[in-house]
Amino acid sequence: MIGAGNVLFVIAGILALAGALITVSSRNPIRGAMGLLATIFGIALLFLKLNAQFLAAIQVIVYAGAVVVLFVFVIMLLGPDALGEVGSFPKGKSKVSRGIGGGLLAILAGVALVLLAGRGGAHVRFGDVQPDHGSVEAVGGLLFSRGLVAFELATALLIVAVIGAIAVARGKQTKSHLTPAQRGDGEFFHGTVVARDDRGRPPSKGDG
Amino acid sequence: MGALLGNVLEHYVMLAGVLFTIGAVGFLVRRNVLVQLMSIELMLNAVNLAFVAYNRVHGDDMNGHMFVFFIIAVAAAEVAVGLAIVLSFYRLTGSVHSDDADALKG
Numbered sequence: 006m007i008g009a010g011n012v013l014f015v016i017a018g019i020l021a022l023a024g025a026l027i028t029v030s031s032r033n034p035i036r037g038a039m040g041l042l043a044t045i046f047g048i049a050l051l052f053l054k055l056n057a058q059f060l061a062a063i064q065v066i067v068y069a070g071a072v073v074v075l076f077v078f079v080i081m082l083l084g085p086d087a088l089g090e091v092g093s094f095p096k097g098k099s100k101v102s103r104g105i106g107g108g109l110l111a112i113l114a115g116v117a118l119v120l121l122a123g124r125g126g127a128h129v130r131f132g133d134v135q136p137d138h139g140s141v142e143a144v145g146g147l148l149f150s151r152g153l154v155a156f157e158l159a160t161a162l163l164i165v166a167v168i169g170a171i172a173v174a175r176g177k178q179t180k181s182h183l184t185p186a187q188r189g190d191g192e193f194f195h196g197t198v199v200a201r202d203d204r205g206r207p208p209s210k211g212d213g
Numbered sequence: 214m215g216a217l218l219g220n221v222l223e224h225y226v227m228l229a230g231v232l233f234t235i236g237a238v239g240f241l242v243r244r245n246v247l248v249q250l251m252s253i254e255l256m257l258n259a260v261n262l263a264f265v266a267y268n269r270v271h272g273d274d275m276n277g278h279m280f281v282f283f284i285i286a287v288a289a290a291e292v293a294v295g296l297a298i299v300l301s302f303y304r305l306t307g308s309v310h311s312d313d314a315d316a317l318k319g
Binding site: 025030034044045051052054060074075104111112117118121122134138143148153155160163165169176192193 | 219
């Protein structure tokens with residue numbers, strides 16, 4: 006007897022797997038970001054199937070709403086250079102070592118999964134749960150009782166991360182000790198152009 | 214077998230394992246820093262799925278849900294800092310190719 010829950014699991018699983026494959030295999034990072042989006046929605050559906058409504062909502066809001074959008078912003082900021090792998094040949098034996106590493110990992114994981122799938126014995130079935138399992142109220146109550154210290158530390162982590170991201174991405178605004186070549190050409194990033202103009206002369210190769 | 218699909222722990226753990234492996238292989242094989250960051254996100258999502266699935270077996274507590282909440286928070290912070298580093302790296306080298314990050318090679 007196949008029910009709606011079984012169909013939901015299959016659809017969500019296929020969505021997640023297809024998105025993951027697109028993410029790692031597409032040349033264009035925008036397409037990869039869309040694959041990541043599919044994976045995120047697939048996993049959010051699986052969260053719903055597993056009685057985790059709060060986490061499904063958080064998954065869609067944070068991952069689909071913030072993380073993927075941030076990726077897309079950065080890809081668009083970089084423009085055609087975001088393709089990255091056009092015309093730059095890997096240096097040395099990098100390609101071979103990467104292939105060996107990836108292949109070994111794939112073989113290892115494949116063998117582990119086959120052993121797990123072929124294992125005898127009964128399956129671990131899901132039992133009954135409390136009626137409020139995974140609801141916003143229940144998870145929120147847990148977060149503000151047992152997880153209170155970690156919750157506050159997470160807020161501090163997010164603040165520090167945002168300030169750090171701004172500090173790293175903004176670059177040097179005033180008297181840089183770097184040469185123009187080290188700073189890049191400043192085509193897309195006007196912060197470095199300002200630093201150049203502060204000296205009151207146009208950028209030249211002999212600068213610095 | 215069909216009725217069990219999606220109602221036993223093993224299916225979710227296997228799916229999470231496959232997703233994690235795809236992410237790990239993508240991180241090792243791809244050389245575009247942006248795609249590598251996305252592969253890290255795939256791995257984090259796979260771990261989250263395993264957490265929630267194992268928590269579903271123990272229906273009377275929700276510690277797994279709490280862990281997933283914090284993992285999502287840390288992943289968001291990681292993406293913000295990681296993409297800032299990508300921008301800085303691109304400004305320095307003019308590429309998003311991880312093989313170009315060889316300034317410490319000497």
